[in-house]
Amino acid sequence: MTTHPPIRRLWRDVTLFDGMDTLPEPMAVIVEGGHIVRVVPSARLADDEAATCTLQGTGGVLTPGLVDCHTHLVFGGSRADEFESRLEGVSYEEIARRGGGILSTVHATRAASEEALFHAAKPRLEALMREGVTTVEIKSGYGLSVADELKMLRVARRLGEELPVRVVTTLLGAHALPPEYKDNSDGYIDLVCREMIPAAAAEGLADAVDVFCEKIAFSVTQCERVFEAAEAHGLPIKAHAEQLSNLGGSAMAARHGALSADHIEYLDVEGVSALHEAGSVAVLLPGAFHTLRETQLPPIAALREAGVPMAIATDANPGSSPLFMPTLMLNFACTLFRLTPREALAGMTAHGAQALGLHTQQLGRIVPGAPADLCQWDVESPAELAYAVQPGRLRQRVYGGEPTHVQGQH
Ligand SMILES: N=CN[C@@H](CCC(=O)O)C(=O)O
Ligand SMILES: [Zn+2]
Numbered sequence: 001m002t003t004h005p006p007i008r009r010l011w012r013d014v015t016l017f018d019g020m021d022t023l024p025e026p027m028a029v030i031v032e033g034g035h036i037v038r039v040v041p042s043a044r045l046a047d048d049e050a051a052t053c054t055l056q057g058t059g060g061v062l063t064p065g066l067v068d069c070h071t072h073l074v075f076g077g078s079r080a081d082e083f084e085s086r087l088e089g090v091s092y093e094e095i096a097r098r099g100g101g102i103l104s105t106v107h108a109t110r111a112a113s114e115e116a117l118f119h120a121a122k123p124r125l126e127a128l129m130r131e132g133v134t135t136v137e138i139k140s141g142y143g144l145s146v147a148d149e150l151k152m153l154r155v156a157r158r159l160g161e162e163l164p165v166r167v168v169t170t171l172l173g174a175h176a177l178p179p180e181y182k183d184n185s186d187g188y189i190d191l192v193c194r195e196m197i198p199a200a201a202a203e204g205l206a207d208a209v210d211v212f213c214e215k216i217a218f219s220v221t222q223c224e225r226v227f228e229a230a231e232a233h234g235l236p237i238k239a240h241a242e243q244l245s246n247l248g249g250s251a252m253a254a255r256h257g258a259l260s261a262d263h264i265e266y267l268d269v270e271g272v273s274a275l276h277e278a279g280s281v282a283v284l285l286p287g288a289f290h291t292l293r294e295t296q297l298p299p300i301a302a303l304r305e306a307g308v309p310m311a312i313a314t315d316a317n318p319g320s321s322p323l324f325m326p327t328l329m330l331n332f333a334c335t336l337f338r339l340t341p342r343e344a345l346a347g348m349t350a351h352g353a354q355a356l357g358l359h360t361q362q363l364g365r366i367v368p369g370a371p372a373d374l375c376q377w378d379v380e381s382p383a384e385l386a387y388a389v390q391p392g393r394l395r396q397r398v399y400g401g402e403p404t405h406v407q408g409q410h
Contacts, residue, residue, distance in 0.1 A: 010053035014062040017382040019350035019365035031372040034401040037390035065134025067352030073319035077108025083359030103156030109142035134373035153205035171206035193229035213249030242266040254278035260355040281355040286332035287321035312347035330386035341383035372401035
C-alpha cells in the first residue's frame with residue numbers, strides 16, 4: 001500500500017496578524033497535519049520549500065480563526081417583544097424582576113426538544129462561522145434544571161461534532177433563579193452545586209462553570225459556593241460580573257483563579273488589580289453594552305495600564321445581545337470602548353483563546369505549533385476588519401488545516 005505524505009498548504013505574500021500584532025513585511029505560512037509548521041517572510045521562502053507545498057492563497061490579510069469566547073447560542077424562542085418594551089422605557093432589570101428576560105427564554109428552552117434546539121442554534125453558529133469564527137464558547141443557562149441544563153450542553157457538544165468549528169461548553173446553571181425556587185435562592189444554589197455540576201462533570205459535558213453575579217441573579221457568596229463545587233470537580237471557572245453594579249464578583253472570581261471576568265462595566269480599581277494578579281482575562285461585551293444602552297464604560301485605561309488581557313466576544317443571546325456578527329463586535333470595541341483595532345483583533349484571537357484556557361495550545365496565534373485555524377480576508381490591513389462593518393470579506397476559512405465551506409457562504 002502506498003502512503004502519501006501529508007499535504008503541506010502554503011499561504012504567501014499575506015499581511016499577517018499573528019494574534020497579537022501585524023508583522024511588518026509580507027509573510028508566508030505553511031500548514032501541515034492540522035498545525036502551523038512555519039511562519040517566515042515571503043522573501044525568505046526558498047523555491048524548493050515552496051515547491052513541496054500546495055499554494056492555497058496569496059495576498060490580503062491572514063489572521064488566526066476568530067475565537068468567540070462568550071456566547072449563549074443555544075436557546076428557544078425570541079425576545080423581540082422585550083426589545084419593544086425596552087424601547088418604551090422598561091429597563092432590562094425591570095423586565096427581569098417581572099419574570100421576563102432570561103426567564104422567558106428559560107420557558108421556551110425548557111419546552112423545546114434537543115433536536116429543535118440544535119436546528120435553531122445551527123444557523124446562528126453558521127452565521128458566526130461565515131464571519132471567521134473557528135472556536136466558539138457556548139453556555140447553558142436557559143434550562144435551570146439538571147435535565148434542561150444537560151440538554152443544552154448536549155446540543156452545544158453536538159454542534160461541535162457536526163460542524164467544522166471548535167466548541168467549548170460552559171455550564172451556567174447559576175444564571176437566574178427558576179420560578180420553582182422563588183424565595184429559595186440558596187436552595188437553587190444547592191441544586192447547582194450538589195447535582196448539576198456533578199452531573200455535567202460525570203457526563204463530560206462542561207469544559208467550565210460560569211455564574212451571573214448580580215443583584216438580579218446571585219450574590220458573591222452564592223457564586224463562591226458554585227466555584228468551590230466546580231473546583232471540586234476539576235472544572236475551570238468564569239463569571240458574568242460587574243455588568244449592572246459593582247458587587248465585587250470579579251475580584252472574588254479572580255481569587256479563585258477564574259479564566260475570565262465578563263462584562264465588567266462597573267469594575268473598580270481593586271477589581272482590575274485582582275484580575276491582573278490572578279492572570280484572568282477581562283472579557284468585554286460591547287454588544288450587550290450597545291443593546292442595553294448602557295452608559296457606564298468598562299475601565300479600559302486601567303485594564304490596559306495593568307496589562308490585563310482584554311478579550312472581545314459577541315455575547316450572542318436572545319436578550320442583551322441578539323447580535324451574531326463578530327466583526328461588528330470588533331467595530332463596537334473600537335467605537336464604543338475606544339480599543340485600538342489591534343487590541344480588538346487580539347481580543348477575538350489570542351486573548352479570546354486565553355479566556356477559554358486554550359492559549360496553552362497557542363490557539364488564536366499564527367506561530368509554529370499552533371492549531372491551523374486561519375482566516376484569509378479580502379482587506380488590505382487588519383485594521384479594516386474593525387473599521388468597516390462589511391460582511392463578505394472572508395475569502396477563506398481554514399479549520400484544523402482544512403479549508404472549509406460554511407452553509408450559505410458564496
Ligand atoms: N448577563 C447575563 N446573561 C446574558 C444575558 C442573557 C439574556 O439576556 O438572555 C449576558 O451575558 O448578557
Ligand atoms: Zn453572557
